[in-house]
Amino acid sequence: MDLLTLLSDGFATSLSPFNLMIVILGVTAGLFIGAMPGLGSVNGVAIVLPLTFVVPPASAIILLAAIYYGAMYGGAISSILLGIPGASTAVATTFDGRPMAQKGQAALALIAAAFASFVGGTIAVILFTLFAIPLADVALAFGPAEEFALVLLAFTTFVGLGGDDILKTIIMICLGLVLSTVGLDLISGQPRLIFGDLPGFYSGISFLVLAIGVYGVGEVLYTIETSKSNPTVSNAKITFKDLYTGIKTISSYTKTMSIGSFLGFFVGMLPAAGATPASLMAYGLAKQTSKKPETFGDGNIEGVIAPETANNAASTGSLLPMLTLGIPGSPTTALLLGGMVMWGLMPGPMLFIDQPDFVWGLISSLYTANVAAVLINIALIPLFVWALRMPFSVLCAIVLVLCIVGGFAPNQKMHDVWLIVLFGYTGYLLRKADYPLAPLVLALVLGPLMEKSFRQTLIAEQGNILAFIERPLSATFIFLSLLFFIWPLVGLLRSSKREHPHFSSKRPDFLKQNS
Amino acid sequence: MINADRIIASLIIISSLYFMWHAISLPIGWNGIEGGPGGGAFPFWLSIVMLVCASIIFWRSSSGTKFQKFSFDTTMIKPILLVAVSLLCTVGLISFIGAYIAIFLFLFWYLRVIGRHSVGLSVTIPVLTPILMFFFFEVTLKIMLPKGVSEPLFLPLYAKFF
Numbered sequence: 001m002d003l004l005t006l007l008s009d010g011f012a013t014s015l016s017p018f019n020l021m022i023v024i025l026g027v028t029a030g031l032f033i034g035a036m037p038g039l040g041s042v043n044g045v046a047i048v049l050p051l052t053f054v055v056p057p058a059s060a061i062i063l064l065a066a067i068y069y070g071a072m073y074g075g076a077i078s079s080i081l082l083g084i085p086g087a088s089t090a091v092a093t094t095f096d097g098r099p100m101a102q103k104g105q106a107a108l109a110l111i112a113a114a115f116a117s118f119v120g121g122t123i124a125v126i127l128f129t130l131f132a133i134p135l136a137d138v139a140l141a142f143g144p145a146e147e148f149a150l151v152l153l154a155f156t157t158f159v160g161l162g163g164d165d166i167l168k169t170i171i172m173i174c175l176g177l178v179l180s181t182v183g184l185d186l187i188s189g190q191p192r193l194i195f196g197d198l199p200g201f202y203s204g205i206s207f208l209v210l211a212i213g214v215y216g217v218g219e220v221l222y223t224i225e226t227s228k229s230n231p232t233v234s235n236a237k238i239t240f241k242d243l244y245t246g247i248k249t250i251s252s253y254t255k256t257m258s259i260g261s262f263l264g265f266f267v268g269m270l271p272a273a274g275a276t277p278a279s280l281m282a283y284g285l286a287k288q289t290s291k292k293p294e295t296f297g298d299g300n301i302e303g304v305i306a307p308e309t310a311n312n313a314a315s316t317g318s319l320l321p322m323l324t325l326g327i328p329g330s331p332t333t334a335l336l337l338g339g340m341v342m343w344g345l346m347p348g349p350m351l352f353i354d355q356p357d358f359v360w361g362l363i364s365s366l367y368t369a370n371v372a373a374v375l376i377n378i379a380l381i382p383l384f385v386w387a388l389r390m391p392f393s394v395l396c397a398i399v400l401v402l403c404i405v406g407g408f409a410p411n412q413k414m415h416d417v418w419l420i421v422l423f424g425y426t427g428y429l430l431r432k433a434d435y436p437l438a439p440l441v442l443a444l445v446l447g448p449l450m451e452k453s454f455r456q457t458l459i460a461e462q463g464n465i466l467a468f469i470e471r472p473l474s475a476t477f478i479f480l481s482l483l484f485f486i487w488p489l490v491g492l493l494r495s496s497k498r499e500h501p502h503f504s505s506k507r508p509d510f511l512k513q514n515s
Numbered sequence: 516m517i518n519a520d521r522i523i524a525s526l527i528i529i530s531s532l533y534f535m536w537h538a539i540s541l542p543i544g545w546n547g548i549e550g551g552p553g554g555g556a557f558p559f560w561l562s563i564v565m566l567v568c569a570s571i572i573f574w575r576s577s578s579g580t581k582f583q584k585f586s587f588d589t590t591m592i593k594p595i596l597l598v599a600v601s602l603l604c605t606v607g608l609i610s611f612i613g614a615y616i617a618i619f620l621f622l623f624w625y626l627r628v629i630g631r632h633s634v635g636l637s638v639t640i641p642v643l644t645p646i647l648m649f650f651f652f653e654v655t656l657k658i659m660l661p662k663g664v665s666e667p668l669f670l671p672l673y674a675k676f677f
Contacts, residue, residue: 185554190541400598409658463550
């Protein structure tokens with residue numbers, strides 16, 4: 001079978017000793033990043049991305065994907081041992097993971113989280129492998145009109161499904177798009193928005209500068225504010241007997257794991273959703289379908305299994321639209337996309353034709369990353385317990401230094417470092433005022449594609465705006481975009497008659513950092 | 516109490532106007548000959564959308580209490596400001612005394628004064644970090660970090676490693 005040949009070719013790339021080492025390194029780094037409260041996959045990828053120039057692009061993307069994966073596993077560790085989610089994606093894991101640790105079942109909870117992540121990740125990678133080629137084939141028919149309509153659809157999902165204040169979401173999308181226009185005009189080549197002829201702005205604002213600012217500096221400030229005192233770390237020791245009992249217990253929950261995996265994968269594909277809502281939805285669904293729903297919140301193992309399968313499945317799911325359509329499914333994949341563009345690779349259907357070694361090397365590395373993550377996760381638990389006792393101030397200081405030097409390294413301009421500080425402070429304040437940051441980063445990454453496809457279509461059609469709805473695929477995307485845009489308005493109208501909590505600006509704190 | 520939501524909305528309104536002012540240096544209307552909008556249209560009209568949304572937020576926050584929220588842990592303002600100012604000073608110092616010395620000073624200040632760690636830890640991390648940075652960036656990646664007036668100190672190292 002063709003698919004198996006491609007996959008086995010991919011394994012030839014990903015199983016080379018160097019790439020295998022990269023996967024192990026990435027997964028271990030990701031596990032630590034994910035386990036540290038306040039730092040998630042998006043922060044890890046943003047901080048490490050500028051340092052990946054040392055390896056070739058294929059290995060760099062494998063490294064970043066491994067960090068992404070590892071962080072998804074690692075998030076559960078601090079959820080269970082500290083009661084603080086290591087990343088927003090592991091919020092739902094605290095609901096039952098922490099009570100389990102308090103009851104002396106920390107080892108079982110950690111094993112459950114690791115194996116559930118493994119199952120979720122593996123099922124999602126299989127689904128990814130099956131869907132990748134058909135989706136890339138559909139995307140081959142895309143012209144600029146479809147590209148524009150698809151990007152528009154990605155943004156409107158934030159408005160329709162994001163759950164944040166709609167006006168603030170729209171502002172963030174527009175701000176990201178405006179920032180993406182800084183530099184030289186794509187069509188005429190004239191400089192625009194260079195703010196008083198500052199030479200640093202001629203090359204535009206790199207997505208990396210915004211991401212390091214918002215997710216590095218901004219995150220550190222947020223962590224300082226929210227972590228006044230160091231919490232107590234539960235101890236966990238894992239013996240082979242625990243491991244055997246744990247796996248035996250978990251394997252009886254196939255239904256919960258299947259729900260989490262499939263739900264996570266499909267929710268993860270949506271740009272506005274991602275791993276955090278997926279894990280919360282899986283938790284809710286597991287509770288509804290459980291035989292003992294009343295024990296949820298008191299340390300039910302299903303409450304750990306469901307969100308952990310879902311968040312790992314979602315992280316793989318969000319890679320699918322990024323790789324096949326060139327539209328990222330989460331802020332982390334937006335950074336991966338930006339990184340690929342920086343290395344001269346254009347994500348999208350043509351990548352499957354032009355660079356099959358790269359694509360299938362990456363896909364197959366997800367299989368190896370899964371195996372590596374579960375093994376390293378279990379083996380290094382004593383090390384995580386030790387690392388979680390590290391004072392926040394040491395971590396914050398090191399992250400800030402990495403932001404400075406990491407921001408300088410790609411272009412070697414102090415201008416970028418100043419911008420990182422500016423974006424960091426602004427991002428922190430915007431986050432405090434409930435402005436969602438994920439649409440901002442996504443808009444900066446997708447902005448150039450959106451503008452280029454919009455203007456290319458109009459130039460080709462002599463200014464005929466109806467061109468966007470004359471092509472069936474593009475018309476479908478535009479129709480869906482309108483639906484997502486109108487949906488919350490209908491909700492607002494209904495809520496004005498009857499107070500509806502969903503459409504208020506209130507949103508739990510842990511959902512603010514969408515990843 | 517000052518409504519922070521209103522302050523942020525005002526800043527966005529000002530930024531939108533500033534972006535619009537810069538965007539109009541390029542055509543913002545429909546280009547009849549080539550078809551499609553001019554070079555300044557995208558940033559201009561998106562800034563208008565921002566302006567309108569921020570104005571509604573401003574109006575909304577003045578008219579009711581429902582949307583007013585900006586909880587801030589006041590006891591944490593001092594450490595946050597301290598870190599924010601330290602970072603600004605460090606970035607400012609990089610151009611003059613170089614990244615290595617500036618980062619050493621930043622880490623020592625952060626760990627010893629802000630973090631109140633032991634002298635041992637407050638010296639070990641600031642000393643080790645620039646050494647690792649040198650080997651990673653300069654020796655491995657061949658990326659020169661800014662050195663400012665400390666450049667002559669690095670000449671013997673350049674001679675040894677390059």
